[in-house]
Amino acid sequence: DSGVTQTPKHLITATGQRVTLRCSPRSGDLSVYWYQQSLDQGLQFLIQYYNGEERAKGNILERFSAQQFPDLHSELNLSSLELGDSALYFCASSATPYNEQFFGPGTRLTVL
Amino acid sequence: AQTVTQSQPEMSVQEAETVTLSCTYDTSESDYYLFWYKQPPSRQMILVIRQEAYKQQNATENRFSVNFQKAAKSFSLKISDSQLGDAAMYFCASERGSQGNLIFGKGTKLSVKP
Numbered sequence: 001d002s003g004v005t006q007t008p009k010h011l012i013t014a015t016g017q018r019v020t021l022r023c024s025p026r027s028g029d030l031s032v033y034w035y036q037q038s039l040d041q042g043l044q045f046l047i048q049y050y051n052g053e054e055r056a057k058g059n060i061l062e063r064f065s066a067q068q069f070p071d072l073h074s075e076l077n078l079s080s081l082e083l084g085d086s087a088l089y090f091c092a093s094s095a096t097p098y099n100e101q102f103f104g105p106g107t108r109l110t111v112l
Numbered sequence: 113a114q115t116v117t118q119s120q121p122e123m124s125v126q127e128a129e130t131v132t133l134s135c136t137y138d139t140s141e142s143d144y145y146l147f148w149y150k151q152p153p154s155r156q157m158i159l160v161i162r163q164e165a166y167k168q169q170n171a172t173e174n175r176f177s178v179n180f181q182k183a184a185k186s187f188s189l190k191i192s193d194s195q196l197g198d199a200a201m202y203f204c205a206s207e208r209g210s211q212g213n214l215i216f217g218k219g220t221k222l223s224v225k226p
Contacts, residue, residue: 033213043216056213088155097212103157
């Protein structure tokens with residue numbers, strides 16, 4: 001158990017819908033990262049937050065957005081879902097941007 | 113842009129034998145970190161080993177060790193005394209020292225034969 005929690009574990013929804021994935025970092029960690037793992041794209045970095053502020057952006061679509069709240073938990077919002085958004089979404093946390101990252105168990109999103 | 117390449121999509125090793133997984137990377141950063149992550153069928157991402165680029169000494173963690181060749185931009189993982197529980201996908205990753213996000217390779221699927 002890495003100490004990073006993600007909810008829900010599984011999510012099945014339809015095209016065009018909007019979903020929210022939630023992540024609670026390890027106690028004391030200020031940095032949160034979101035990654036997407038799909039069969040065709042592999043593991044890709046989406047976005048990073050540090051102590052509530054966006055710090056880096058990767059290959060995140062405009063339909064996707066995220067935020068980190070004052071209690072340091074983070075949410076990833078995916079809207080206007082397409083079949084290609086089906087993937088495993090990981091959240092990771094670290095004490096600072098320069099420390100090793102610990103991954104949560106992931107949220108499996110299936111878009112039908 | 114940073115890239116990480118794993119040229120072996122699949123590898124196989126006999127239980128108790130040694131296997132080496134290859135990884136090359138490309139970066140213009142002077143300060144960076146390299147990692148190997150293991151992803152078993154449960155899909156959990158587990159950190160296996162970490163190497164800081166400014167350290168010349170190769171990192172080791174029990175049966176896992178790396179061969180870090182900075183000039184060649186090579187970062188291979190050696191697993192000694194392979195166990196059935198080592199069967200998994202292994203991902204090589206680099207981290208930009210200035211940002212912190214990870215760039216992953218495509219992965220190598222390791223099978224361990226009893």
